[in-house]
Amino acid sequence: MPQSASLQHAAEPQHQPEHNHLLNALSEEVQQRLFPHLELVEMPLGKVLYESGDVLRYVYFPTDCIVSLLYVMENGSSAEISVVGFEGLVGVALFMGGESTTSRGIVQSAGSAYRLLGQRMKDEFNRHGELLHLMLRYSQALITQMAQTAVCNRHHSIEQQLCRWLLLSLDRLKNNHLVMTQELIANMLGVRREGVTEAAGRLHKKGVIDYSRGHIVITNRQKLEQLSCECYAVVKAETDRLLPLYTKTR
Amino acid sequence: MPQSASLQHAAEPQHQPEHNHLLNALSEEVQQRLFPHLELVEMPLGKVLYESGDVLRYVYFPTDCIVSLLYVMENGSSAEISVVGFEGLVGVALFMGGESTTSRGIVQSAGSAYRLLGQRMKDEFNRHGELLHLMLRYSQALITQMAQTAVCNRHHSIEQQLCRWLLLSLDRLKNNHLVMTQELIANMLGVRREGVTEAAGRLHKKGVIDYSRGHIVITNRQKLEQLSCECYAVVKAETDRLLPLYTKTR
């Protein structure tokens, strides 16, 4: 029923370490130490960076991809715990000391990232300089997002959650176009695919999104924010507070 | 309908810093630096340690109380994000760098705790010694618990969640007796009080718990674990892995 509007895409790939906000926030001194060890890697949709329990070999700094931290239950159903884009990094467990997590890291939106060998990361981290403090702040932002996910799962409708999810994704992309099937969104939200179909249909009727076979275009972001629960705004505000380095100020 | 069985209580108060597992895990050197600054404080039921957004003045190391990290929504409903007892500390935001969180810290089970002035905590933390690494590991355990809360909220029934919640509380107490109304549990789980009543009634019928007016006694812990979802076991296993110091090994 929903007609697809202009589903053009494009968006230049982001192939500079500085496109990741955490890397960008580091002083030149640290950058010079670290950047030579960064390795640019492709991040195709669906790629699994690590499984629950895996010892992490690398940390990943996304530039233009999005990674979901997904918990997969014993019976196979799943739920997204948090999402990471160019504002963050994947693999906090490495410097937290646990080396592994109970979640899976999986690419939700294709693009690329810079990866760094775990030991290098730990070496720099253990110099106890700015990297440590930056990582800790980022970790707190991540914690906030997880907490809010828990709240949202408890109290809000699929439509509200979909709005939140779209906004979180949108913030991590360069344009308003998402490559993502309703089936995948359902896996992320931990709900039925049909539920997403219905919610998406309603959002389309309200003139907020267009979509068609694995492509979603947000046409009215403001309205999307209105329809979302408070959860998006809370996470956004807290992330901005903890990591004001967002706006490339150096 | 449910007859109350033997609802005796008692359990000696725990008035030694070492009763908190994190404090206990520290070397004597660090303990000697830190312990003089610890202040024993009463933790009555319902006491609010901090509100969302408050700048934290102290970190709290529970000895025999339980503190809930609770998110309170704009409309007043709430959801517990995680729970802290003698295995942990309240106030990670202080050393993570954010100074405040979006959640509220509230005493869920009365007892006492040692508190430490934020600055003292940060001073020791910034010596970049064992305290730092211990705190990071604990933070990861906390993250795991939050993530699992999100999953549980999404997929499991009130009864399963109640089982998980009882087990988490039980692990942080010295006996199998809880002082807690169904109303309060409902606030923690973010569900209706009636829902808790029904679930508790079923658990009683199954011979797992006895309860009466604000008192709950677990009579069959093994069965409780069987009835719980996987979430409890996952958090337990991961916490034990990250903080094996549980069993006073020093």
Added chain:
DNA sequence: TTAACTCTGTGCGTCAGCGCACATATAGCT
């Protein structure tokens, strides 16, 4: 063109949890 496949739409019946209303039961107080 046809066929196979994937993605989306829709219509069931079912059920857990909700909101509300109100009936008990128990503890604590005077």
Added chain:
DNA sequence: AGCTATATGTGCGCTGACGCACAGAGTTAA
């Protein structure tokens, strides 16, 4: 002993989400 607070039990209608089944619609490949 009686009163009042608080805690718990129960019923009822409602709704959002579920599981299932299948129908269309678009895309790809032969």
